Amino acid sequence: MLFTSYAFIGFLFLLVALYYVLPKKAQWPLLLLGSYVFYYYAGWKFLFYILAVTIITYVAGLLISRNKKSADARFSEMKELDKSGSASPEEVGKEARKKFKEKEKSRRRKIMAIGITLALLILAVVKYTNFTIYNINGILSAFHAPKRINFLTIALPTGISFYTFQAVSYVIDVYRDRHEAQTNFFKYALFVSFFPQLVQGPISRYGDLSKELYSPHSFSGRTVERGFQRVLWGYFKKLVIADRILPAVNTMIDTPENFKGAYVFLVMMFYALELYADFTGGIDITIGIAEMLGIPVKENFERPFFSKNIAEYWRRWHITMGTWFTDYIFYPISVSGPMLKLSKWSRKHLGEKVGKRLPVYLASFIVWFTTGIWHGASWNFIVWGLGNFVVIMISQELEPLYRKFHKKVNTDGSTVYKTFQVGRTILIMSALRLFDCYRNVPLTFKMFGTMFTTWNWNTLGNGALLQLGISRADYVILAIGTILLIVVSMFARSGSVRDKLEKKLPMPGRWILFTVLLLLILVFGAYGQGYDASQFIYNQF
Amino acid sequence: MSETKSRKNKVIVRVPIVLALIVVSGLLIYCVDLLLRPKYMGDVTEGALTAEYYEAYGEHDVLFVGDCEVYENFSTVQLWKEFGINSFIRGGAQQLVWQSYYLLEDALRYETPDVVVFNVLSLMYNEPQKEAYNRMALDGMRWSTTKWNAIKASMCEGESMIDYIFPILRYHSRWNELTAEDFKYWFKKDLVSFNGYYLRTEIMPAGEMPPARPLADPSFGDKAMEYLDKMTELCEKKGIHLVLIKSPSLYPHWYDEWDAQMEKYAEEHGLLYINMLKIAESDVGIDYSLDTYDAGLHMNVTGAEKCASYLGKILVEKYGLTDHRNDEKMSRYWDKVIARYDEAKSAGVN
Numbered sequence: 001m002l003f004t005s006y007a008f009i010g011f012l013f014l015l016v017a018l019y020y021v022l023p024k025k026a027q028w029p030l031l032l033l034g035s036y037v038f039y040y041y042a043g044w045k046f047l048f049y050i051l052a053v054t055i056i057t058y059v060a061g062l063l064i065s066r067n068k069k070s071a072d073a074r075f076s077e078m079k080e081l082d083k084s085g086s087a088s089p090e091e092v093g094k095e096a097r098k099k100f101k102e103k104e105k106s107r108r109r110k111i112m113a114i115g116i117t118l119a120l121l122i123l124a125v126v127k128y129t130n131f132t133i134y135n136i137n138g139i140l141s142a143f144h145a146p147k148r149i150n151f152l153t154i155a156l157p158t159g160i161s162f163y164t165f166q167a168v169s170y171v172i173d174v175y176r177d178r179h180e181a182q183t184n185f186f187k188y189a190l191f192v193s194f195f196p197q198l199v200q201g202p203i204s205r206y207g208d209l210s211k212e213l214y215s216p217h218s219f220s221g222r223t224v225e226r227g228f229q230r231v232l233w234g235y236f237k238k239l240v241i242a243d244r245i246l247p248a249v250n251t252m253i254d255t256p257e258n259f260k261g262a263y264v265f266l267v268m269m270f271y272a273l274e275l276y277a278d279f280t281g282g283i284d285i286t287i288g289i290a291e292m293l294g295i296p297v298k299e300n301f302e303r304p305f306f307s308k309n310i311a312e313y314w315r316r317w318h319i320t321m322g323t324w325f326t327d328y329i330f331y332p333i334s335v336s337g338p339m340l341k342l343s344k345w346s347r348k349h350l351g352e353k354v355g356k357r358l359p360v361y362l363a364s365f366i367v368w369f370t371t372g373i374w375h376g377a378s379w380n381f382i383v384w385g386l387g388n389f390v391v392i393m394i395s396q397e398l399e400p401l402y403r404k405f406h407k408k409v410n411t412d413g414s415t416v417y418k419t420f421q422v423g424r425t426i427l428i429m430s431a432l433r434l435f436d437c438y439r440n441v442p443l444t445f446k447m448f449g450t451m452f453t454t455w456n457w458n459t460l461g462n463g464a465l466l467q468l469g470i471s472r473a474d475y476v477i478l479a480i481g482t483i484l485l486i487v488v489s490m491f492a493r494s495g496s497v498r499d500k501l502e503k504k505l506p507m508p509g510r511w512i513l514f515t516v517l518l519l520l521i522l523v524f525g526a527y528g529q530g531y532d533a534s535q536f537i538y539n540q541f
Numbered sequence: 542m543s544e545t546k547s548r549k550n551k552v553i554v555r556v557p558i559v560l561a562l563i564v565v566s567g568l569l570i571y572c573v574d575l576l577l578r579p580k581y582m583g584d585v586t587e588g589a590l591t592a593e594y595y596e597a598y599g600e601h602d603v604l605f606v607g608d609c610e611v612y613e614n615f616s617t618v619q620l621w622k623e624f625g626i627n628s629f630i631r632g633g634a635q636q637l638v639w640q641s642y643y644l645l646e647d648a649l650r651y652e653t654p655d656v657v658v659f660n661v662l663s664l665m666y667n668e669p670q671k672e673a674y675n676r677m678a679l680d681g682m683r684w685s686t687t688k689w690n691a692i693k694a695s696m697c698e699g700e701s702m703i704d705y706i707f708p709i710l711r712y713h714s715r716w717n718e719l720t721a722e723d724f725k726y727w728f729k730k731d732l733v734s735f736n737g738y739y740l741r742t743e744i745m746p747a748g749e750m751p752p753a754r755p756l757a758d759p760s761f762g763d764k765a766m767e768y769l770d771k772m773t774e775l776c777e778k779k780g781i782h783l784v785l786i787k788s789p790s791l792y793p794h795w796y797d798e799w800d801a802q803m804e805k806y807a808e809e810h811g812l813l814y815i816n817m818l819k820i821a822e823s824d825v826g827i828d829y830s831l832d833t834y835d836a837g838l839h840m841n842v843t844g845a846e847k848c849a850s851y852l853g854k855i856l857v858e859k860y861g862l863t864d865h866r867n868d869e870k871m872s873r874y875w876d877k878v879i880a881r882y883d884e885a886k887s888a889g890v891n
Contacts, residue, residue, distance in 0.1 A: 006701065006703045006710075221555070221559075471717065473716075473717035507558070507562075508558065508562055511562040511565075511566065512562075512565070512566075515565075515566040515569055515570070518566075518570070519569065519570060519573055522570070522573075522709055522710070522713055523573060523577070523709070523713045523716050524713075524716065525713065527710075527713075528704065528710050528711060528713065528714075529672070529699055529700070529704065529711060
């Protein structure tokens with residue numbers, strides 16, 4: 001059930017109505033039921049995957065929590081016995097207690113490892129089997145081996161990367177004692193499957209989401225109104241901007257041999273706009289729906305294209321994914337035993353300057369490699385992830401040079417310099433996103449190269465833009481929509497736009513304003529017959 | 542206590558405001574919806590025919606249902622002028638049997654005519670054909686369970702009911718095709734037909750028709766026949782005389798096998814079946830060099846008047862239809878129709 005389908009809109013209205021009409025104790029079970037109905041429409045076979053991930057991580061969390069509780073109780077008991085002297089120090093003394101604690105922690109670590117390995121194994125099998133076969137076949141071909149492995153027919157369950165990561169974070173957080181395990185299986189199943197964020201995030205943490213997810217919520221006109229406003233804004237971005245520019249992007253990337261040079265720059269810019277409007281639009285819809293239900297969900301974007309550098313961009317784009325990788329991959333790797341040994345070794349052999357950076361860069365490399373492959377099982381995504389790594393590393397290495405430059409040239413508060421920085425971020429990120437567009441890595445590099453070798457900018461002014469599958473009127477709508485997007489983003493820099501509207505406009509004014517927004521979506525949205533309704537790009541991850 | 546009271550007061554004040562805003566928003570969206578809908582006032586006026594039924598005067602003696610072979614081949618004005626028959630044609634471009642059935646069912650919500658005339662050519666189609674034709678036949682219907690069922694029976698692949706319920710969802714992309722006509726007929730349309738009759742004045746003599754392709758299966762489809770049965774039953778139930786006709790259009794080809802099936806069906810159900818093609822020149826008086834506007838596919842106004850004269854005489858003789866020309870109110874209504882009709886005829890509408 002796509003967010004943009006009529007069926008989903010009907011489902012949503014019904015669910016929200018029932019949510020507030022039914023007794024409060026029925027609210028979370030209703031959400032669970034609704035979430036599974038929603039996921040059923042993605043494909044009934046996919047229900048097995050989400051159930052498997054839910055059961056595995058639920059059991060792992062429960063075992064860890066139980067072990068922790070019984071270990072703590074036993075530890076206290078040992079302490080008491082030691083104090084009272086009623087047992088031998090070999091059994092309950094400080095050393096014995098320390099050993100016991102470590103043994104139990106190791107047991108919990110094993111449970112955690114088994115739990116997350118099993119969950120990730122499901123993801124790996126469905127998402128990476130054919131990619132692995134593809135690479136093995138590549139190696140076989142390189143060695144002129146006569147045999148090839150056949151690809152398997154495995155459908156990728158919608159949103160599996162998102163809910164698996166969410167479930168994995170739950171197990172790790174239980175292990176880390178950030179929160180207790182959820183004992184009610186159905187409540188836990190709701191956390192994993194909560195429908196608004198099921199297919200494209202945000203990747204919520206149990207500690208952030210659980211309280212409001214299970215709490216009863218009274219109907220509040222204001223909450224529903226604000227949620228609905230956010231949903232509308234999301235639909236505007238998705239249907240009026242992202243889906244309207246989609247045919248032009250597809251035209252240019254489907255037959256790249258016809259669209260070189262200046263067109264590659266157009267692909268960069270158009271795809272950046274499409275992806276931004278598509279993904280942030282989807283997240284607006286997600287957060288808006290959750291808000292209508294009285295459940296706050298973490299923000300996933302903070303106007304990333306206003307970032308001054310790539311590192312900042314990644315702190316503001318897909319925030320919950322970034323923090324997930326930082327918390328569950330970067331930090332654990334950085335403080336792991338082998339990494340500490342490497343740090344020690346590299347400082348000794350490569351000097352303090354290089355030795356200090358090597359472990360950090362290695363951890364970053366792993367994070368970006370994983371980020372890439374998480375986005376998609378192809379070398380395009382891996383190279384895209386590593387491309388980000390390279391750009392961030394270069395930027396860090398050049399930091400002393402920047403400092404020298406800023407000492408000589410004062411750029412403090414300079415709008416021109418800020419604009420340059422923002423423009424640079426947009427260009428670099430858009431260029432890296434070309435790996436999303438073209439079918440393989442060599443082609444992406446080749447197409448990027450044509451921007452400098454094929455000089456055909458003049459053709460864009462000769463009506464070529466109207467040959468890309470979108471009309472002059474579409475461009476006008478896109479231009480107006482994009483300006484509106486930028487203006488709203490600028491207003492959002494100093495706080496929530498909805499808060500500002502609430503302060504400045506009385507309820508009837510806001511109502512009319514959002515009716516106009518609804519009309520803009522209804523009239524100018526690219527949907528219905530005659531349009532190829534496209535899935536949200538991030539649904540595919 | 543006072544807090545509860547003030548909350549209650551707030552709700553009492555808020556509810557009417559919210560209701561008023563819902564109405565305002567609904568109206569705003571409805572107005573935009575109306576603007577974006579096709580008006581069918583220019584080239585393709587057939588799309589406006591269905592809705593015109595609701596503006597016609599009085600109960601009808603005769604109701605025609607069918608495709609272009611009824612709305613272009615029978616002059617309702619001639620039926621009035623010559624026999625005092627108050628008739629209406631609920632026909633549309635490539636109107637399918639089930640659409641004719643539901644348009645009849647819809648009409649029977651308002652009236653019970655003495656005779657229903659169904660043109661049988663559309664029995665050749667057993668599946669929905671084109672969305673555009675569905676839209677022309679169904680958009681103009683008033684909402685009822687009948688319309689719902691008509692849409693359900695008619696939808697082609699890719700169509701959805703919600704698009705019919707909220708036409709803006711279907712027609713929203715017309716925003717860049719809007720013309721002055723859309724604004725002119727935003728809220729009020731002109732009448733394009735004469736009680737469902739679509740008048741054409743030009744003359745294009747009938748030429749040679751493409752040869753009839755051999756039929757793989759000469760039987761009419763199940764769905765088509767199911768709706769013909771339903772139509773027969775409905776008329777029987779309401780005490781209406783159902784007349785089956787094949788109007789004298791030369792193309793699409795009307796096969797002998799089809800004709801035989803119709804004759805058999807009419808006989809079995811005690812219905813009158815007239816194949817006007819067989820007697821077009823001899824009995825109806827059609828001159829294919831003068832009475833068609835598109836080389837024999839459809840009649841022009843002279844041909845339509847001849848068809849109406851021929852059929853009207855049979856209907857009066859067989860079913861004893863009342864002559865309403867002495868009905869003052871009805872005559873006044875028809876005078877207006879005739880005035881428009883004569884004007885269109887002399888202006889040479891095509």
